[in-house]
Amino acid sequence: MKNESSHLKVPAHELVYQNLRERILFGEIAPGQAVTIKGLTKKLHAGMTPVREAIRRLSAAGALTFQGNRRVIVPVLSEQNLTELNFLREKLEPKLIMLATKRATPADIEGLRGIDHELDSAITRGDINAYLRQNYQFHKTLYKLADAPILEQIADILWLLYGPSLRVVCGRIGTLNLTDQHKETLNAMSEGDGQRAADAIRADVTQGIDQIRHSMLNS
Amino acid sequence: MKNESSHLKVPAHELVYQNLRERILFGEIAPGQAVTIKGLTKKLHAGMTPVREAIRRLSAAGALTFQGNRRVIVPVLSEQNLTELNFLREKLEPKLIMLATKRATPADIEGLRGIDHELDSAITRGDINAYLRQNYQFHKTLYKLADAPILEQIADILWLLYGPSLRVVCGRIGTLNLTDQHKETLNAMSEGDGQRAADAIRADVTQGIDQIRHSMLNS
DNA sequence: CAAACTAGAATATGATCAAATTTATTTTTG
């Protein structure tokens, strides 16, 4: 007899990982800020081993970097880093959208509209945290629809590199100046026009990176 | 004072990571094969914590995957995975070559010719292990020349996904049927013709993936 | 100014406990 899908016990190291990942992804730990093992064990009420493993996973993804000695920080993006990120996201996201468009059901698209609506609401409320989470959620949902595990894996990694800086930008310029191409993307998707959806998302990506780049210049 | 070696203090977890990474990258641990913590502690004469951390890092990169329960294996690529890998490598490698071409000195190109020569030698000797290492070395050297850390990071991850299967192919068809576009790449580079170098490397990439795909079909 | 000291953080070990797989044993059933 197998134990059905009853109680799936999630190990501590996994929980710590997810917790820390979100803190980084949504800018709770700012770029440049150090992360210590001791500090996390206290903050997260976890043992040393789980924290250690979570840090290793995130540094393997580039979300944390070793600073020479034994210090670990959330990396600060350089101008060149942004160019590289833009290059990759500009190729990846349109591809993922095209795959997603082929597979999306009307219900899927409806779900995406719901997320986008929450996103708009967060923008008008000026709720940065909700904006970041909904924006991520929108893209992440598309990745899952695309059903392309390796592309999704890489896209996730890129988001970990790019997310923290997005928070910095929003903290600086607020949410009101933010725009997105999600409506156009969704309209194209519901017509099954993958190419147009891809173009829209490419604009969305580049716009996001440019906003970070611009914000970095006058800082 | 530090008495003995003024060498850099490389932590055990780093050594274990590098060791395990190479074992996976060059197919010493075949796709589908399981990796256990206890097993590695014995084989590598290391403690549990370092082994554990190395496994986390590699599974964060996708070089190891959790198989439901608590079993960890080197993943077996599906047809679709190969398509995704090809898509990414086909974008990445040409870009890296173009960047490398801009920065390469004659000495750099000479070094690459040396590696390529070793590679040819390995092919004619039928030395699969040397072939895999020199082939990786060739590309890795180009990545470093490009001086684009994020692109390099992603390229490294892709290599971890694709390397193990390359070994399987070579074990099946030997090295004699292998070809590469490295000569053409190097000639183009030394003329500063990044576009031509990019085209050559794109052919190299696609050819490599196709060889895996073909080998997978009749297995 | 530099050598010695010190505090704190990271690294590493091995023990312990829990979960899962394997093997052995018993029970059921055709």
Added chain:
DNA sequence: CAAAAATAAATTTGATCATATTCTAGTTTG
């Protein structure tokens, strides 16, 4: 009775922690 199924014991492996050791950086002191 033998084959299959179910159960129980044994073994392996993973998760976590407490503890010891090693480094690093900062401070004191000669």
